[in-house]
Amino acid sequence: MAGDVILAIDQGTTNTKALLVGPHAEIVARASRPMTLAHPRPGWTEQNAEHIWASVAAVIEDLVVAAPGHRITAVAISNQRETIVAWDARTGRPIAPAISWQCRRSSERCARLRAEGLEAFVSERSGLGLDPLFPAAKLAWLLEAVPEAAALATSGDLRVGTIDSWLLWNLTGGKVHATDLSNASRTQLLNLRARDWDPELAALFGVPLAALPRLQDSDADFGRVAAGVCALPADIPVRAIMGDSHAALFGHVQAAPGAVKATIGTGSSIMAATDSLVRSTHGLSSTIAWSQGGETVYALEGNITVSGQAAAFATQLLGAADEQALTDLATSVETSDGVVFVPALAGLGAPHWDDRARGAISGMTLGTRPAHVARATFEAIALQIVDVIEAMQADLAHPLSEIRVDGGATRNTFLLQLLSDLLSKDVARQDSPEASALGVARMAALALDAPMQAEEAPLLRFTPRMADARRSQIQRDWRQAIARARSHA
Structure with missing residues (x-):
């Protein structure tokens, strides 16, 4: 045998990836599949839930074929958050496309609840403001x-959940409907202090509690892979789930306690x-960062x-060959x-939270060239x-000295230098x-009492x-442009 590994799934908005991770956090093998998004109406974004599961099954098969001599000791799942799936428990079939975290179709409901003065109540219970990003609406x-x-819902056969619970349902052959507290904390239906589904929030949004997944720690024993659902042997445990x-x-945090991180992908999470x-x-x-061994860490x-x-959008808008060509243009x-x-392009998130704001390019003159727009995109x-880091510093009341970054966009060193500047x-x-993927693999290893012995x-x-x-001039121009984009709502 070549050794024991953990299979870590990272199901994202535009890609499904999976890694085989060894005992020193080394990547033994990797596989990926691209994902597509549909925009059936202005402001709507959705994905095919069955395609999401099929992409996961495909990358699992790729890894099983690529590393036949390794023993997979556990499966770990990391997933795009706030995207919601609803399915029929009897058939396991989705009853509608997965509604993406980017989708704004629930904007009117959020505005109505806000007008009724309910935002403070919702935020106090869930930690989240009223915004169509979150799944409750x-x-x-x-x-x-x-x-x-x-x-x-009336018959008791409705199941709903974030992407992790949809994948877990399929991996276990429909035996387990569960989620972890990190994902649950993003639904706007979890009471952060009680660490349980909140009946009043569920009633406010009309969501039956019986349709929601069982809540577990991020390092729980979530269930076993069922026979025949994918290329994995039966009975491999699912030992970690995290957004x-x-x-x-x-x-x-495992490598640098106290770290502040920015994940820069399709969207960003700081x-x-x-x-x-x-x-x-x-x-x-x-939000809940994770829950491990019954202990909860907040964030x-x-x-x-x-x-x-935004870079993908500008690449298409400017007719650049690809995002590297856009970077070359910007530099x-x-x-x-x-x-x-x-x-x-889908409203503004933190710290502005304006889902009616519209994208805008301003400050152009007769001398403006595509290169200036390209550079403005990365800026x-x-x-x-x-904006988010400044808000975070104000909330935490202490300076943040260094920012750790990850995510697909961080391969662009020009962007990272701009960010530092x-x-x-x-x-x-x-x-x-x-x-x-590596983070959730580490969580699974700890759950198996086999912590990864990895140097940073x-x-x-x-x-x-x-x-x-x-720097000051760029930030002044930015603040003015933000105000204009919001005034056009």
Whole structure:
């Protein structure tokens, strides 16, 4: 035998990845499949839930074929958060497409609840403000709009959950409907202090408690892989589940206690673990980072709706060959020449929380070239993170010295240098971009009482080198552009 490994699944918005991770946190093998998004109406974003499961089964098969001599001791799941699936317990078939975290179809419901003065109540219980990002309002929409949902709720056959619970259901052959507290804390249906589903929140959104998954710690024994559901042998345990941003933070904290991390992907999640439940007064969310052995770690988080996706949008808008070509275009000029891009393409997330804001490019003149717009795009990705970090510093009342980054967009070193410049802080990236998968693999290893004996991977560090006057001007232009984007709502 070549050795024991953990199979870590990282199911994301645009890619499904899986790793075989060895006892020293080394990646033995990896596989991936691209995912697609559908936009059937303006502001709507959804995915095919069956395709999501099929992509997971495909990467599992790839790994089993690639490393036949290894013994898989456990499965660990990290997943895109806030995307919701509803299915029929009798057939295991989804009754509607998965509603993506980016989807804004529940905006009107959130606005109505806000107008009724309920935001403070919802936020106090769940830690989350009223925004269509979160699943509770999406589920309320689904239960009203999909006739089958109400019928199944009445018969007791409706099952709903975030992507982790959908994958767990399929891996266990429909035997287990469960989730972990990190994912549950993102639904807006969990009482953060009680660490349980909140009956009053469920009633407010019209969600039947019986349809929700069982709550477990992130390192629980979630169940066993069923025979014939995928290429894995039967009875392998699922020993860790975490939301992708939580898993990334867990990995960083294992290496650097007290770390603040920014996961930069399609959107961005900036998160800091806290000793206790901290209530933000600067537009951030309170959440559960993870729950391990019955002990809960909380976090402050800022979510950005469109982050790395802004580069993909600009690539298409400007007719660049790919995102590397967009980067080359951006680096061909020294500044954006006053051009500012606000990528509010699906509203604005933290700390502004304005789901009616619209994307805008401002500051153009007759001398503006595509290169200036390209550079403004990368500045925008960084500046959104700056806004969240500044809010986090205000909430925590102490300076944050270094930011750890991970996620697909962090392969772009130009972006990371811009981020360091505009933050005026050091930014550090590990060699491996697979922070979420490695983080949840570490959690599973601890659950098996076989902690990974890993030295911290080498860090690529970026230090600020932008002049203060230039940084201040860029930030002034950004604040003005944000105000204009919000006034157009």
